[in-house]
Each structure stands twice: as C-alpha cells, then as structure tokens.
Amino acid sequence: MPIQEPSPLGAERQKALPAPTLALNLMADEFDALNASSGPQIAYRDLFCPHMDLPRALRNWSEARGVQLRSLRKITHERGGRSQKVLFGLHDGYAVESVLIRRHDGHTACISSQVGCAFACQFCASGQAGLKRNLSAGEIVEQVVQLGPKVNRIVFMGIGEPLNNYEQVMKAIRILRDRRGMNFPTTGITLSTIGIPKALAQLREEHLAINLTISLHATTQEVRDRLIPGSRKHDINEVIARASSWAERHNRIVTFVYLVLPGINDTLADAKRLAGLMNKRRARVNLMRWNPVDGIALDRTGDRSLGLFREVLDRAGVPVVVRDTQGRDISAACGQLWLRDLRGIPVEKRGATKKAA
Numbered sequence: 001m002p003i004q005e006p007s008p009l010g011a012e013r014q015k016a017l018p019a020p021t022l023a024l025n026l027m028a029d030e031f032d033a034l035n036a037s038s039g040p041q042i043a044y045r046d047l048f049c050p051h052m053d054l055p056r057a058l059r060n061w062s063e064a065r066g067v068q069l070r071s072l073r074k075i076t077h078e079r080g081g082r083s084q085k086v087l088f089g090l091h092d093g094y095a096v097e098s099v100l101i102r103r104h105d106g107h108t109a110c111i112s113s114q115v116g117c118a119f120a121c122q123f124c125a126s127g128q129a130g131l132k133r134n135l136s137a138g139e140i141v142e143q144v145v146q147l148g149p150k151v152n153r154i155v156f157m158g159i160g161e162p163l164n165n166y167e168q169v170m171k172a173i174r175i176l177r178d179r180r181g182m183n184f185p186t187t188g189i190t191l192s193t194i195g196i197p198k199a200l201a202q203l204r205e206e207h208l209a210i211n212l213t214i215s216l217h218a219t220t221q222e223v224r225d226r227l228i229p230g231s232r233k234h235d236i237n238e239v240i241a242r243a244s245s246w247a248e249r250h251n252r253i254v255t256f257v258y259l260v261l262p263g264i265n266d267t268l269a270d271a272k273r274l275a276g277l278m279n280k281r282r283a284r285v286n287l288m289r290w291n292p293v294d295g296i297a298l299d300r301t302g303d304r305s306l307g308l309f310r311e312v313l314d315r316a317g318v319p320v321v322v323r324d325t326q327g328r329d330i331s332a333a334c335g336q337l338w339l340r341d342l343r344g345i346p347v348e349k350r351g352a353t354k355k356a357a
C-alpha cells in the first residue's frame with residue numbers, strides 16, 4: 001500500500017493550531033471564558049498554587065484545553081547567606097535568573113522582565129549580550145509563583161528593562177494583584193527603570209499604586225550617555241521631570257538610584273548637581289556601590305568618598321540612604337544576573353552551563 005502523503009488541508013490545520021496558552025498569561029476574565037467550556041471547573045486562584053505537585057483537577061483542566069500550566073523549569077539554584085539565585089529555563093532554550101531574598105518579615109522576589117536587555121549599561125551584566133526577547137506576562141508571574149508562598153515584595157530589578165516591555169509587565173502586575181488570584185498588594189511591587197520618558201508618561205496614567213525607582217547614575221547628559229548607551233536619545237532632565245510628575249500624580253515619593261563610580265560620577269560637583277536636580281521634588285536618593293561583574297573593569301567606591309558624596313545631599317536637605325544590595329556572595333546582587341542561551345544544549349546538561357551567552 002502506498003504511504004499516504006498528509007493532505008494539504010491537514011498540514012494547514014496543523015499550522016493553524018494555536019500554540020498552547022500559558023495559563024499564567026490569563027487575566028481572570030480570560031480564564032473564565034476558558035473555564036466556561038465543559039470539563040472540571042476550577043478556581044482562578046488555583047493557577048497560582050506554588051507547589052509543583054498541582055491539584056489533579058487543574059492538570060485535567062489544562063490537558064482538556066491544551067493550556068500549559070508551567071513553562072519555567074528550575075535549572076539550578078544557588079544558596080547564599082540571605083539569598084537564593086534560581087536559573088529558570090524558558091520554552092525556547094533561553095534561561096533567565098531570578099533571586100529570592102529572605103527578610104525577617106517575608107521574602108523579596110527580584111524578577112526578570114526580559115531575556116537580556118537592549119540598554120547595554122557599562123556596569124551591568126544583564127545587558128552584555130543584548131536583548132533576545134520580551135518575557136510574557138505569564139513568564140513574569142511564574143517567577144513569583146515558583147519563588148514560593150512567602151514572597152511579599154517583588155522588585156523588577158532582575159534582567160531586563162521593564163518599561164521596554166511595558167504591556168506584558170503591566171499585565172503581569174494586574175494578574176498578580178487580582179483579588180481572585182494571588183491578591184498581591186501593589187504597594188509591595190517596585191518597578192526599577194532606566195526611565196523611558198514616553199513609558200513614564202503612560203505609567204503616570206495607570207491606576208497602580210506601585211513604587212517607582214529610576215536608575216539615574218549621572219548628573220549630566222554626557223556621563224549618562226556614556227554609562228547607559230541605550231538611553232542616549234532620552235534627555236536626562238525629561239527623565240527626571242516625568243518621574244516627578246508620576247510622583248505628584250500618585251502622591252508618592254520616587255526613588256532615584258545613583259551608582260557611585262570612582263573617576264566617573266563621584267566628584268563633589270556631581271553631588272551638588274544631583275542635589276540641584278532633586279530640589280523641590282517628591283524624591284529620595286539611594287546611593288549604591290558597584291557590584292563587580294566578570295569582564296567589566298570598574299572600581300567600587302570607598303566609604304570615605306561615598307560618605308562625602310552623601311553629606312552634600314544631606315546638607316542640601318535631600319533624603320538619601322546608602323543602599324547595600326544582598327546576594328554578592330552568590331553573584332546575585334543588582335546587575336550581576338546573566339541570561340543564558342541554552343538552545344542546542346541537551347536538557348540534562350543545561351544545569352552545568354555557567355557562561356553567559
């Protein structure tokens with residue numbers, strides 16, 4: 001009997017088959033629409049069950065509808081003093097890192113918003129390999145779910161620029177805060193951004209009581225352009241003005257992060273200019289030391305120059321703290337997270353990969 005070729009119609013039908021939906025990409029009403037068809041009816045909140053051993057009803061539900069419940073696979077995890085770094089494998093062979101930080105009153109999840117980053121900041125590991133793709137809302141939400149039930153703070157300080165993936169990040173925040181699901185308080189969510197003016201204007205109009213942190217790192221356009229090449233087209237004054245406008249509109253304080261880098265942005269003139277830029281704004285400053293990154297030759301500032309820099313801001317009446325980030329013992333502090341390209345590497349060998357793509 002001759003072997004039958006698949007009919008063109010069959011091939012087309014196959015092509016038209018939708019890729020499996022990731023359940024955690026669904027808002028409650030989208031989930032309801034799926035739930036309404038036959039089969040077991042389950043509650044939206046069950047989707048956020050942190051245990052890998054998911055309820056059988058949920059597994060049946062997903063199988064009946066071709067919906068994927070989990071898409072991130074924990075490849076490795078490293079434990080440090082108060083932090084744990086997890087490498088999550090994605091469906092397409094890329095992998096991103098997230099960090100869990102233990103505090104006395106709960107856990108903080110430091111999550112990624114993109115696979116890589118387009119901004120290529122000179123001090124940061126996450127942008128060294130460029131941007132590969134955006135994470136979906138579900139992939140963002142799933143990092144939180146998999147980091148466990150004690151998470152009561154979320155910071156978008158992992159890999160990627162959240163405002164460069166605006167739609168999916170906003171959707172993820174809405175899914176996280178939905179009362180019918182995780183019911184995560186938006187006041188426990190901090191979005192850290194390089195400050196894209198257009199996106200800041202959009203964020204100003206959102207009804208979301210999140211916290212906003214702007215990674216400023218310079219007081220002149222010239223130095224900022226050098227440190228953050230991807231932000232060259234953004235005027236530093238406009239970034240500050242847009243962030244302040246967000247703070248006014250939401251009656252909040254915006255945090256400006258300033259990485260003090262010896263010989264680059266740490267003079268007293270810089271400190272005075274920074275105080276001037278912050279003048280009369282609903283703002284505070286977090287001064288940070290650089291966390292070392294393989295292959296980047298920068299220096300960490302010393303206590304004395306950091307102290308002098310801080311004093312200038314103090315004297316000018318600008319609220320300022322020196323922030324020390326957790327996780328340096330396992331290279332999990334701010335700016336030390338790498339994306340991995342594990343495409344072509346057999347699944348069982350992916351845990352051994354250490355090098356960034």
Ligand SMILES: C[S@@+](CC[C@H](N)C(=O)[O-])C[C@H]1O[C@@H](n2cnc3c(N)ncnc32)[C@H](O)[C@@H]1O
Nearest residue numbers: 123124157160161192193194215290291334335
């Ligand atoms: C990795 S970024 C991710 C969020 C966003 N893209 C941003 O830049 O704000 C989170 C924070 O880490 C800071 N950062 C990046 N590399 C760093 C490093 N090597 N040491 C200290 N902070 C760093 C950034 O400036 C930012 O404030």
Ligand code: SF4
Nearest residue numbers: 117119121124127160
């Ligand atoms: S600091 Fe933020 S914007 Fe800059 S490369 Fe790293 S992740 Fe991207």
